[in-house]
Amino acid sequence: MTDAPIQERAIELVGVTKRFGNEVAVDELTLTIPKGTAFGFLGPNGAGKTTTIKMLMGMLRRDGGTTYVLGLDPALDAVAVKARVGYVPEQQFIHRWMRTREAISYCRAVFPVWNDQLCAELLKLFELDENKKVIHMSKGMVVKLALVLALSHEPELLVLDEPMAGLDPVVREELLDGVLQSVCDREQTILFSSHTLGDVQRLADTIGIIDHGRLLVRSDVDTLLSTTKRVRAVMKDGAAPTTPPDGTIRQQLKQREWLVTVKDFTPNTIEQLRAANEVDLVDVIDIGLEDIFKDYVRGRRASA
Amino acid sequence: MKAQLWKELRRNIHLIIAAGIVLLVPYAIATVVVLLYEPPRALPSRPFSWSVATTIAGNWSLALSMVLAAFVAGNAMAGERADRSAEFEAYLPITRGRAFRSKAIVAIGIMAAVWIANLGVWLLMGGSPAPFKPADYFAAIAFFSCTAALMFGVAWLFSSFARAPGNAAGAGILAVFLLGGTLMLISYVVDAGRAVEEKRLPFAILYIALCCSGGIACFIAGTMHYLRRVEP
Incomplete structure (x- = not known):
């Protein structure tokens, strides 16, 4: 995937670093997202997701590395990048005095492309009142309006930075429907950052897990789910685990029970574990995206 | 550009209203005073006429417009940071130059309107009528x-980097007091022996x-800083 020609890459980050004082928010992050994919960007709070996204949008200066968005460097061509990217941040700060129609008319004037028909369809889908002021809208309605503004200029890349945080399941569902409808119709690339793993799993075909500004894993969702397993081994009396199998992400020992989460799991993983450790019993447990995410993050923190 | 100008006008509506008050209230009060004290109620030693009243009102309006200038400029950039709408603007494809032009046109335009109206009156x-x-x-x-x-x-x-428009406006007002106060102090120390009129x-x-x-230097520095800034 990373070897795709540059014109087929929606996003390319190579060794990108961002520091705030002495704190490293993004640490030599390298990531490629091909065009036409839906990429789920996962990470705990403070992992560096929003900082990375702001650098992609040309809203924050990077301290090192190179960044390309749709073949453009956001540090040099921020306006050209913004014209081709639809962005919905976590918190919405559309001018509070604007009415829905005023916000639309303002954005229509500043974007080089604007699809009035799509805008009208989305307004209808989200049941937004054109005369309502932003200040009088609920949080869900403002996010819907932000999504209308982000999609109506037919962006090649849609960047959603945890916009659904704090929204009720009904609104989240409506927003996801809106995004999916737009993406299916236009083959857009999506970068979707969220804590709600169910939403990510529904929308994304590839995910990346980031913590402390470093990418821990990048894989398509199906492969990740099928090759990441939790191995439960019961140790023999008096024995202690010595050598975890290759690809161990995280291990926990609870009395005689040894839980090892392994990436790139194969039957050979169990043989390797049995050969190197005194174990009585070995089980393989399928785990979901949420457990995989937690184990990657906790495993990284335990090893740090 | 039209959209940005409309947005800036709408965003500064409270300052435009303030400019209207700065412009009209002194004249309204002058009108009331003239109506109350026009002949035969006016004192013969102090002839009060429309031209005298409007000259006083105009000066009063211009004096008030000095403070208005600080608030208009202070709100130009910091106002959007205060309500965080600068973050919304930051992801729209608007060049810093275009954003600057719309802000400068509206801010300078508000002040120019007050001044042109006063000088026009x-x-x-x-x-200047007698006794001026x-x-x-x-x-x-x-x-x-x-x-x-x-x-x-x-x-x-200050507005180019501050988060609070009040602080930026306050800095503008403070600068005048600092400069005026320093010059007064220097004039007192340096020319203590001379008459006030001579050293003024x-x-x-x-x-x-x-x-x-x-x-002018501060305006240029603020503009350069705003144009080079990447963050909202």
Whole structure:
């Protein structure tokens, strides 16, 4: 995937670093997202997701590395990048005095492309009142309006930075429907950052897990789910685990029970574990995206 | 550009209303005073006419406009950071140059409207009536305009990086007090032996020169900082 020609890459980050004082928010992050994919960007709070996204949008200066968005460097061509990217941040700060129609008319004037028909369809889908002021809208309605503004200029890349945080399941569902409808119709690339793993799993075909500004894993969702397993081994009396199998992400020992989460799991993983450790019993447990995410993050923190 | 101008006008609506008050209230009060004290109730020793009233009202309005200048410039950039709408603007494809132009046109436009209206009324009423001398009127205009320029420039500079428009406006007002106070102190120490009238002129000229150059320098510095800034 990373070897795709540059014109087929929606996003390319190579060794990108961002520091705030002495704190490293993004640490030599390298990531490629091909065009036409839906990429789920996962990470705990403070992992560096929003900082990375702001650098992609040309809203924050990077301290090192190179960044390309749709073949453009956001540090040099921020306006050209913004014209081709639809962005919905976590918190919405559309001018509070604007009415829905005023916000639309303002954005229509500043974007080089604007699809009035799509805008009208989305307004209808989200049941937004054109005369309502932003200040009088609920949080869900403002996010819907932000999504209308982000999609109506037919962006090649849609960047959603945890916009659904704090929204009720009904609104989240409506927003996801809106995004999916737009993406299916236009083959857009999506970068979707969220804590709600169910939403990510529904929308994304590839995910990346980031913590402390470093990418821990990048894989398509199906492969990740099928090759990441939790191995439960019961140790023999008096024995202690010595050598975890290759690809161990995280291990926990609870009395005689040894839980090892392994990436790139194969039957050979169990043989390797049995050969190197005194174990009585070995089980393989399928785990979901949420457990995989937690184990990657906790495993990284335990090893740090 | 039209959309940005509309947004800036709408965003500054409270300051446009304030400008209207600064412009109209002195004249409204002057009108009431003239109606109350027009002949035969006026004192023969103090003839009160429409031209006298409008000259006083115009000066009053221009004096108030100095403070307005600080608030208009202070709100230009910091206002959007205060309500965080700058973050919304930051992801729209608008060049910093275009954003700057719309902000500068609206901010300078508000001030120009107040000044043009006041000077227009003064000209319409036939200039400075007795007992005012044209030289005094022009001195007052020079003082008001240069003070307003310094307040505007300093507030503009602070607005380019501040998060609170009130702080930026406050910096503009404070700068005038600091400059004026320092010059008064220097004039007292340096020329202690000379009469007040004698030493007033050079320091007045120095005050005007420093206000104008400082205001312009701060406006340019604030503009450069805003244009180069990547963050909202």
